[in-house]
Amino acid sequence: MEQQSQKSFGTALYTIITVFFFWGFVAASNGIFIPFCKTHFNLTQFESQLIDFTFYGGYFIGSLVLYFASQASKIDILNKIGYKNGIIAGLIVSAAGALLMIPAVHSGSFVFILVAFFVIAIGFSLQQTAANPFVVALGPASSGTHRLNLAGGVNNFGGLMGPVIVSVVLFGSANDAVAKEVDISSINNLYYILAGLFLAVAVFFGISKLPVVTSNEQMESSSKSNGPLLLMVVGFLMMMAADPLVNLTGWPKEIFVYSSLAIIVLTLLYVYSNKKENPNQWGAMQYPQLILGMLAIFIYVGVEVTIQSNLGALLNLPEFGGLPESDIKQYISLYWGSMMIGRWTGAISAFNLTKRTKTILTVVVPFIAFGVILLVNHFTGTNIGNMYVYAVSIVVMVIAVFIGQEKPAKTLALFGSLGVISMLIGLFTTGDVAVFAFISGGLCCSIMWPSIFALAITGLGKYTSQGSSFLIMMILGGAIIPPVQGFLADTSGIHNSYIIPVLGFIYLVFFAWKVSGILKKQGYNVEEIASEGGH
Numbered sequence: 001m002e003q004q005s006q007k008s009f010g011t012a013l014y015t016i017i018t019v020f021f022f023w024g025f026v027a028a029s030n031g032i033f034i035p036f037c038k039t040h041f042n043l044t045q046f047e048s049q050l051i052d053f054t055f056y057g058g059y060f061i062g063s064l065v066l067y068f069a070s071q072a073s074k075i076d077i078l079n080k081i082g083y084k085n086g087i088i089a090g091l092i093v094s095a096a097g098a099l100l101m102i103p104a105v106h107s108g109s110f111v112f113i114l115v116a117f118f119v120i121a122i123g124f125s126l127q128q129t130a131a132n133p134f135v136v137a138l139g140p141a142s143s144g145t146h147r148l149n150l151a152g153g154v155n156n157f158g159g160l161m162g163p164v165i166v167s168v169v170l171f172g173s174a175n176d177a178v179a180k181e182v183d184i185s186s187i188n189n190l191y192y193i194l195a196g197l198f199l200a201v202a203v204f205f206g207i208s209k210l211p212v213v214t215s216n217e218q219m220e221s222s223s224k225s226n227g228p229l230l231l232m233v234v235g236f237l238m239m240m241a242a243d244p245l246v247n248l249t250g251w252p253k254e255i256f257v258y259s260s261l262a263i264i265v266l267t268l269l270y271v272y273s274n275k276k277e278n279p280n281q282w283g284a285m286q287y288p289q290l291i292l293g294m295l296a297i298f299i300y301v302g303v304e305v306t307i308q309s310n311l312g313a314l315l316n317l318p319e320f321g322g323l324p325e326s327d328i329k330q331y332i333s334l335y336w337g338s339m340m341i342g343r344w345t346g347a348i349s350a351f352n353l354t355k356r357t358k359t360i361l362t363v364v365v366p367f368i369a370f371g372v373i374l375l376v377n378h379f380t381g382t383n384i385g386n387m388y389v390y391a392v393s394i395v396v397m398v399i400a401v402f403i404g405q406e407k408p409a410k411t412l413a414l415f416g417s418l419g420v421i422s423m424l425i426g427l428f429t430t431g432d433v434a435v436f437a438f439i440s441g442g443l444c445c446s447i448m449w450p451s452i453f454a455l456a457i458t459g460l461g462k463y464t465s466q467g468s469s470f471l472i473m474m475i476l477g478g479a480i481i482p483p484v485q486g487f488l489a490d491t492s493g494i495h496n497s498y499i500i501p502v503l504g505f506i507y508l509v510f511f512a513w514k515v516s517g518i519l520k521k522q523g524y525n526v527e528e529i530a531s532e533g534g535h
Helices: 002-040 050-073 077-081 083-107 110-137 141-171 184-207 223-240 242-249 253-273 279-286 288-309 311-315 329-350 355-379 385-404 408-428 431-439 441-445 448-457 461-492 496-521
Strands: none
Touching (some): 050 077, 050 110, 077 083, 141 329, 223 242, 288 441, 288 461, 311 431, 329 355, 355 385, 385 441, 408 431, 408 496, 431 441, 461 496
């Protein structure tokens, strides 16, 4: 019976990690879809970044609705209905969004396409909230981190494959003698397949005999934290309504774009600096490490997304290759592949290996992952000759991993500093040097989520679960920061707009330093904190 149960859990695990593949596939594909939509719909750079705004905004709104619904019912709704049922519901919603994309594309309405992206993301939000704890529940708790790392690796592989496959679907392979006009039927087929896969996985979970993992855990009271969350919604809505507000008031668009970002950042800084008379009413927000961590996740996700989302427009400039959107897939896939390189390398520490074996794998695994990236691009007919030089960036990353010694604060400060340096090199140069410098931002971002997460939730006690929910909501950064950079690109040039990720990396270095001091004052040894599983 026990062997049968383990076999069932194993089957469920291999099925559920396909969901992680979808998340990476669709998110990374935006890097191809954004420049395509910009050309197809004659959009400004700001308008093209609204794809990321709606996609990551869907994650935020989905998490927020679930949180407030749970607060109102005084019980964690997802725990009550079970992770399995939550995943099924999320898959059905995402399938509906994928099917909605078909009439959206035919309608010729960019707004309709944004709505479809939003629906897909709402489903992803529910899936992600349920899938991570469900993966941990599918076996011994002691090996839960291993399963999360496996799932994360599949997510990264989806991020590598997404840009390549979507580019081939939209434009054909690099072997095609003449660049093809985009065939609308090919887009239809892509989303029919995605919808079918979402529904197939949902059906599998529906008919399987897996346990519906539930919990009666009560929600911790935190009435005062609702205000800051609602203010963040105001910032989100201001970005969404920027153009209508310009038409209504006649004010310059930059007022609303930058105010959207300012509302969110200043709200968190106010909560951080406010002297709370009744700390328990603030719940997890009473802890300064969490507030700074929420801002760090917001900025980290925003930086991770905006670097590649604006890359297509950068590559279109003559001094950066003058590439049309049909020829950028190897660079977008290399960026998301860089995330895979870093995370596969970081996952080595999750396994019980000898020090010598870990050292060898830390050197070898990054180049195996790089080889996978090269092979995937080679099989689509892409000339990968100019990509070999990127190995230099990987060598720098490997050295940084050894210096970081698996310590979250030290690793985050080091990789944040490398991120600043990489972006500055990209800003002050052109050509391949600048392109690969910007792409290496993916290597710098690859290990940041677990480091930030671990530092932000240390010491939260009974509010750890609530704090984790707040951190996940800060994926909102992927919705806000890319349009901010897009607007700056429209006014100051796409190359100069990369000052945005420079500022982001600087804050992440500051966070690593500041939170270390906060935790030391609270009696925690930051040298002993272990990184959390990746997203």
